[in-house]
Amino acid sequence: MNEKVKELQIIATQIRIDIIQMLVQAxxxxxxxxxxxxxxxxxxxxxxxxxNPKDPHWKERDRFILSKGHACPALYAALAEAGYFKKEExxxxxxxxxxxxxxxxxxxxxxxEFSSGSLGQGFAAxxxxxxxxxxxxxxxxxxxxxxxxxxxxxxxxxTAMGASHYGLDNLTAILDYNNLQIDGKVSEIMEIAPxxxxxxxxxxxxxxxxxxxxxxxxxxxxxxxxxxxxxxxxIARTVKGKGxxxxxxxxxWHGKAPSPQEAERALAELYKQLEELKGNGRADS
Amino acid sequence: xxxxILKSTRRxxxxxxxxxxxxxxxxxxxxxxxxxxxxxxxxxxKFPNRFFNMGISECKMISCAAGLATTGKIPFASxxxxxxxxxxxxxxRLSVGYTNLNVKIAASHAxxxxxxxxxxxxxxxxxxxxxxxxxxxxxxxxxATETKKAVFASAEWQGPVYIxxxxxxxxxxxxxxxxxxxxKAYVLKEGKDVSILACGLMVWQALQALELLEKEGIEAELVxxxxxxxxxxxxxxxxxxxxxxxxxxxxxxxxxxLGSAVAELITEKLPIPLERVGVKDRFAESGPWKExxxxxxxxxxxxxxxxxxxxxxxxxxxLK
Numbered sequence: 001m002n003e004k005v006k007e008l009q010i011i012a013t014q015i016r017i018d019i020i021q022m023l024v025q026a027x028x029x030x031x032x033x034x035x036x037x038x039x040x041x042x043x044x045x046x047x048x049x050x051x052n053p054k055d056p057h058w059k060e061r062d063r064f065i066l067s068k069g070h071a072c073p074a075l076y077a078a079l080a081e082a083g084y085f086k087k088e089e090x091x092x093x094x095x096x097x098x099x100x101x102x103x104x105x106x107x108x109x110x111x112x113e114f115s116s117g118s119l120g121q122g123f124a125a126x127x128x129x130x131x132x133x134x135x136x137x138x139x140x141x142x143x144x145x146x147x148x149x150x151x152x153x154x155x156x157x158x159t160a161m162g163a164s165h166y167g168l169d170n171l172t173a174i175l176d177y178n179n180l181q182i183d184g185k186v187s188e189i190m191e192i193a194p195x196x197x198x199x200x201x202x203x204x205x206x207x208x209x210x211x212x213x214x215x216x217x218x219x220x221x222x223x224x225x226x227x228x229x230x231x232x233x234x235i236a237r238t239v240k241g242k243g244x245x246x247x248x249x250x251x252x253w254h255g256k257a258p259s260p261q262e263a264e265r266a267l268a269e270l271y272k273q274l275e276e277l278k279g280n281g282r283a284d285s
Numbered sequence: 286x287x288x289x290i291l292k293s294t295r296r297x298x299x300x301x302x303x304x305x306x307x308x309x310x311x312x313x314x315x316x317x318x319x320x321x322x323x324x325x326x327x328x329x330x331k332f333p334n335r336f337f338n339m340g341i342s343e344c345k346m347i348s349c350a351a352g353l354a355t356t357g358k359i360p361f362a363s364x365x366x367x368x369x370x371x372x373x374x375x376x377x378r379l380s381v382g383y384t385n386l387n388v389k390i391a392a393s394h395a396x397x398x399x400x401x402x403x404x405x406x407x408x409x410x411x412x413x414x415x416x417x418x419x420x421x422x423x424x425x426x427x428x429a430t431e432t433k434k435a436v437f438a439s440a441e442w443q444g445p446v447y448i449x450x451x452x453x454x455x456x457x458x459x460x461x462x463x464x465x466x467x468x469k470a471y472v473l474k475e476g477k478d479v480s481i482l483a484c485g486l487m488v489w490q491a492l493q494a495l496e497l498l499e500k501e502g503i504e505a506e507l508v509x510x511x512x513x514x515x516x517x518x519x520x521x522x523x524x525x526x527x528x529x530x531x532x533x534x535x536x537x538x539x540x541x542x543l544g545s546a547v548a549e550l551i552t553e554k555l556p557i558p559l560e561r562v563g564v565k566d567r568f569a570e571s572g573p574w575k576e577x578x579x580x581x582x583x584x585x586x587x588x589x590x591x592x593x594x595x596x597x598x599x600x601x602x603x604l605k
Contacts, residue, residue: 106355106384114355115384118375121348125380128352128360131337135313136356155376158345166337 004047005214006277011081012042012214013274016243017267018077018090024263026094029102032240032253034074036178036211037145040236041078043217044143053083056110062140063113063129067122068147068176069103070255075112076100084111119147120155123173127159130171130231141223145174149181151192157202163231164203171231172221173204176211178240180251199233211236244269289456294485295393297429298450299324301436302361306332309440315350315362317343323363323393323450343368347376347390354386359440362388366395366408366449370415381445382418389439390415393450396536397564397581398486400452403571409564413541415447416514422467423514425449425535425543427488428458431511434465442467451536453574455486470517472524476504479592479599480524480531484510484543487534487562487583494534494588505592516546522555530558530599532591536583539563558598560591 015038023029041064045051049062066075073093080087085099092098099108103117113129116122126144133140150156163171175195179186186192196206205227209216219225220234240254241247244266247258258266306312306328313335320326320338329336339346343364350360362369369392370377381388397407416423424439424446426432432450439446446467458473473488474495483491488509498505506524510517525531531551533544544561551557562583569581578584 114352115379118379120344121376121380124345124348124376125352125355127345128349129355130352131349132353132356132358135334135358138356155342155344155348158339158342159349162339162342162345162349165340 008042008214010277011046012039015077017270019073020263020266022073022090022093023257025091029257030070030255033071035242036238036240037071037074037176039212041074045078045082048221060140063142065114065122065126065144067116067144068150069117072104079111119150120153124155124159127163130168133170142171148177148186152190160202167229168231169226169229174234174236176238177235178238180240182254196235204233205230206233208235211238291454292429293454294432294450296324297432298391299327301433302328303331305440311359313358313360315346317346317364319364325363343373344376347373348380350388351380351386354388360388361391363391366392366411370411374414378418382420385420389446391448394452395449397569397577398451398453398574400574401571404568407569409538412537420445422446425484426511427509430459430463438467456489468512468515470520471509473509474507476506478503479596480506480528482508482510482547483534485536490585491534491588493585497589525555530595532560532595534562534588537563540566558595560595562588562591
């Protein structure tokens with residue numbers, strides 16, 4: 001196996017371990033949607049993006065905006081792993097005086113590019129950032145992660161229209177398509193399919209990938225996939241709760257934190273995955 | 286009063302933006318398909334690459350402006366008040382207020398002086414909606430001169446600002462020597478019997494009310510409260526401790542706007558009689574704007590009557 005891929009799988013698994021440890025400590029938070037985007041975040045922060053944790057405001061950096069802000073445990077874990085702040089901070093999630101709010105806060109957490117959580121706004125803000133970068137001829141790229149349920153918000157489509165109207169090829173959106181939202185299956189609550197066709201109709205270049213396959217993620221997010229004059233949408237098929245058997249595809253794990261006993265079981269599974277990856281190099285991918 | 290030069294505050298805004306754009310490259314302007322009404326079209330013509338029409342989508346416009354602000358731009362986002370402050374309220378709250386980003390929202394067609402378009406396009410609620418958001422500064426300039434200075438001051442101000450603008454052509458009250466500062470209320474005329482605290486086009490109405498009151502032998506003090514938030518408590522309390530009674534006058538619902546801000550202040554710091562002139566918690570209707578002001582109780586005569594009531598309550602020495 002490619003060493004880079006394995007390294008990213010290890011980081012993604014470490015992010016999942018951190019997510020569980022943060023959530024059990026916090027006693028509340030969003031497990032499922034944090035676990036589903038761990039591989040995507042590992043690829044962004046540890047391979048794709050040009051950024052500098054020692055200089056978070058570096059002008060030409062690539063930026064990442066978590067528009068599905070409730071998945072912030074995954075973002076915080078990635079930022080800590082990258083060195084934006086100390087890993088010990090992770091256990092203060094959702095506690096009084098913490099730099100880690102229940103949803104992302106750009107003024108409290110180093111590396112968080114925008115305050116998000118009210119769905120759709122992060123996407124529109126990313127659009128504004130991409131517009132600002134174009135105006136400055138800034139070579140940086142803007143990445144934004146959306147949830148599938150989030151695409152039910154009108155502002156998502158206002159933004160989809162705007163980004164292609166202004167030809168923002170420096171904007172890459174990723175859809176964490178796990179097909180679950182708070183009240184049930186996305187397809188049953190309010191169908192968003194055919195989502196790729198919708199974004200294409202709005203003028204976007206689309207790619208559909210397995211959102212847990214590192215090689216596919218790296219391929220889709222590579223600058224080579226950009227079509228000049230068009231924003232890019234990567235539709236990543238994911239599994240909500242990925243990596244923890246009893247959380248996978250279970251809607252109840254959307255907005256719930258594990259109990260100490262559940263966390264213990266989850267961590268046992270994740271540490272086993274980590275050992276397999278670090279051990280014989282024949283980890284399943 | 287003599288011949289008056291008339292100009293709408295929205296036009297003054299559009300002209301001020303052009304001047305600003307010339308001297309500051311960081312100024313960018315967004316609109317949502319109303320640039321001919323908000324006069325951001327003047328900026329668009331001069332600086333097409335720094336003007337972004339969002340189409341009819343105010344929510345996206347506000348969050349997009351916030352994104353632009355993170356890249357060091359100073360965005361001015363414009364639409365009608367009912368859409369910028371109303372429809373996009375939650376975007377203003379999170380993307381602008383919570384983030385404390387350097388976004389300026391300049392909303393025209395505020396109040397009921399929008400006129401014939403009717404209540405769907407009136408907005409007598411925006412001051413309330415904006416001042417309740419932490420970090421937000423709320424400006425209601427009284428004329429074209431103050432508008433221009435408020436726009437310039439907003440560009441220098443670090444953080445979110447809401448500027449309330451109107452549709453009709455109204456008299457220019459101030460000349461260029463007028464010194465506008467955010468957070469400062471201005472005593473336009475000194476008096477001892479009652480304080481009239483006004484904002485927006487009601488400052489002009491209040492100036493006429495002063496004359497009516499003078500005929501009755503009453504010396505009213507007029508304070509232009511062009512910054513609703515942060516409220517200039519010092520200037521207002523200084524005036525009220527002299528006159529011991531007050532009238533608030535605004536082209537806004539009497540709930541939540543200037544009258545409420547003043548009521549909050551005096552209840553805590555100086556309990557004196559207050560009469561609120563404004564739209565009395567109802568929707569208006571279509572019609573010529575001056576007639577609407579008459580029908581909905583926003584005339585100089587209404588201010589005068591309120592002043593007389595306030596003085597009467599003061600003299601009876603209690604709250605009636």
